[in-house]
Amino acid sequence: MATVINNPDTADNAGIGFLVGVILLIFAAFLFLYIGLPLIRGVGAPSQGGGPNISVPEKVDVNINQPK
Secondary structure, eight states: OOOOOOOOOOHHHHHHHHHHHHHHHHHHHHHIIIIIHHHHHTTTOGGGTOSOOOOOOSOOOOOOOOOO
C-alpha cells in the first residue's frame, strides 16, 4: 500500500503574510519618524535642554498712577 501525503497549497496564504509585513513595516517607519527622530535630535526632551527657558518673576509691579 502506498503512502499518500497531502500537503496544502501555501500560495493562498503568501499574499496575506506579505500584506501584514508591509503594514508592520509602514507602522514601524511611522513610529521612527514621529517618535524616534525627535528623540535623537533632542527636540522636546527637557532632560537635554531642548525646551524654551522661561523665567517668571515672583512679584510684578503694576503702577497705574501717572506721575504729576
